[in-house]
Amino acid sequence: MVGVPNSKGCALCLKRSVKCDEGLPSCWQCRKGGRKCPGYAREMKFVDEGPRMRRLTKKMRPVKLTGEAPTIGSPGRKKALIKNKIMGNGANFFATERQDSTAMVHPPSASLEREQLLACFVSDMFPLGASGVQTSFFGSWLWHIPPRLGCSLVFDYAALSLALAYFARTSRDQVSFQRAEMSYNMSLKALAAAVSDESRHFDTDVLGATMLLGNYEKFFGRGHGWIKHAGGTAKLMQARGASRCYESAFDYSMFLACRGSIISEALILKKPCFLEAEDWRKIPPGLIEFPLLPQSPKLHHEFFAHLALVPGIMSRVDDVEMGGNSDCASQIDRLLVLSKAQALRKDFRDWHEEYIGSEDGLRKPFLSKVSPTESDGLFDSIYIYYDVASATMIATYYAYFILINREVNRLVADTIHPKENLDLAQKICQSIKYCSEAGQCGITTMRIVLPIVIPELSGIYLQWAETWLQRISTPIDHI
Numbered sequence: 001m002v003g004v005p006n007s008k009g010c011a012l013c014l015k016r017s018v019k020c021d022e023g024l025p026s027c028w029q030c031r032k033g034g035r036k037c038p039g040y041a042r043e044m045k046f047v048d049e050g051p052r053m054r055r056l057t058k059k060m061r062p063v064k065l066t067g068e069a070p071t072i073g074s075p076g077r078k079k080a081l082i083k084n085k086i087m088g089n090g091a092n093f094f095a096t097e098r099q100d101s102t103a104m105v106h107p108p109s110a111s112l113e114r115e116q117l118l119a120c121f122v123s124d125m126f127p128l129g130a131s132g133v134q135t136s137f138f139g140s141w142l143w144h145i146p147p148r149l150g151c152s153l154v155f156d157y158a159a160l161s162l163a164l165a166y167f168a169r170t171s172r173d174q175v176s177f178q179r180a181e182m183s184y185n186m187s188l189k190a191l192a193a194a195v196s197d198e199s200r201h202f203d204t205d206v207l208g209a210t211m212l213l214g215n216y217e218k219f220f221g222r223g224h225g226w227i228k229h230a231g232g233t234a235k236l237m238q239a240r241g242a243s244r245c246y247e248s249a250f251d252y253s254m255f256l257a258c259r260g261s262i263i264s265e266a267l268i269l270k271k272p273c274f275l276e277a278e279d280w281r282k283i284p285p286g287l288i289e290f291p292l293l294p295q296s297p298k299l300h301h302e303f304f305a306h307l308a309l310v311p312g313i314m315s316r317v318d319d320v321e322m323g324g325n326s327d328c329a330s331q332i333d334r335l336l337v338l339s340k341a342q343a344l345r346k347d348f349r350d351w352h353e354e355y356i357g358s359e360d361g362l363r364k365p366f367l368s369k370v371s372p373t374e375s376d377g378l379f380d381s382i383y384i385y386y387d388v389a390s391a392t393m394i395a396t397y398y399a400y401f402i403l404i405n406r407e408v409n410r411l412v413a414d415t416i417h418p419k420e421n422l423d424l425a426q427k428i429c430q431s432i433k434y435c436s437e438a439g440q441c442g443i444t445t446m447r448i449v450l451p452i453v454i455p456e457l458s459g460i461y462l463q464w465a466e467t468w469l470q471r472i473s474t475p476i477d478h479i
Helices: 011-016 026-032 050-060 074-086 111-125 137-142 153-173 174-196 206-219 224-240 242-246 249-269 296-324 327-357 390-412 418-429 432-436 438-456 457-472
Strands: 364-368 381-384
Touching: 011 026, 011 137, 011 242, 026 224, 050 153, 074 111, 111 153, 137 249, 137 381, 153 242, 174 206, 174 296, 174 438, 206 224, 206 438, 224 249, 224 364, 242 249, 249 296, 296 327, 296 390, 390 438, 418 457, 432 438, 438 457
Parallel strands: none
Antiparallel strands: 364 381
């Protein structure tokens, strides 16, 4: 769990005991006084509640209630409620005494227990004390969530549905997953009400809940339900404007965490992504510090800036192709789009060279020999990566580079030799084993990049990739 000090403001304003507006990159008091603002980093105490909560979960789950229900206030009633709080069978986690399937009820009042449940989920997925901390924008945002519980109904339900689904998967307990689904459905109702309320629909918690529900679908759902939530996140984020990302560390970390889903949604729908606009590209990297955030924020910022341009190029190539090749205006448009695609291709390649050269070259993946049984008999070697973040970013780079090559070839045939895309596709295939064993971030990355790779493959390679995609896409309700 995260212990965040209650005091707000930059370190200098706190020391001077003056009111701070928490502006970014510098607060108003420091700008007025011509002083360098020290920022808003706080010394936070991270307490891993995971071991204690797992022990508690093991003791409490799952019990089968038989006979008559205990009366309210009796020792039996209290014990049954406690046993069902986290992993138990039986009563609805959010049930009131008289259950009504249509009523919108608040989560339990025990905010500490909710925070501990979320903290256990977060520390399990993204442990801070591990020898190799998994760098993750999503993980760093998740660590800010437990202290926010209890302030918003829609946010509480969304956060708890994600945590409960995680524990349902780890315990392989179908009843627990049904409880997670119930929380998810309650959150959908609360979100619909919040979005329809003009005084609330741009609130931080509404955007946060939309993101959480999207990740619920991405991690534990069926099919492509996450795309709708990603679209909702994109619309809310765009309507709020880039300036809202400077309001707090939570808002900034939320922007960092949702960029990938927003770009993926635009890519799937073949529409330009609003993150390619100048005001979004100007949001500087490294505004906050957190243990899970990368040590080289500039390279990560450039990575997402390059990704955000790809959907727009694909959309504009479609427009050029639909316009035909006859008139002069169409030819000019074609050359302009081609110029942008080629420039992006060069910038992205330069980024890749710089990225794999960082950390003294340790981020460059290397091939490792494996036995036929370990590689399903298709490849005799697989790629090993420096860490999960490197694997997800480099695999994504390979996939998006394939997309850029395709668009260049659509504009001018045979500009890019097909072998280049095939080589990149093989590199992704040889990265599947590492990513599939690298936690949810690695699996989610492969769910996105494998469909891009598949058109480049044929024969046994195509069958192999499709089998892998089906394997990593199996929904949780098949446990």
